[in-house]
Amino acid sequence: MDIDTEELITSLTPRKENSALKSYQNTVSVACPACGMPFDDLVVCKQNPTSLNLSKQLNFCVGVEDGQAFIFTHKQ
Incomplete structure (x- = not known):
């Protein structure tokens, strides 16, 4: 299943970019395209490789579009 990232991102609130x-x-409980449950945050990796420093324990789902990783976080 492909992710319609443009439509998905228009429903989300931008937080950080580097x-x-x-x-x-x-902020509106959009369903995760991988598991169907609402996710907390979306992280789009712009570089390959990219390192993530997580400050809390999370479950996550991952999708890839045009060589970019899309990480959907779910707080435990």
């Missing part, structure tokens, strides 16, 4: 990644908060 040269390696861009993050969005899901």
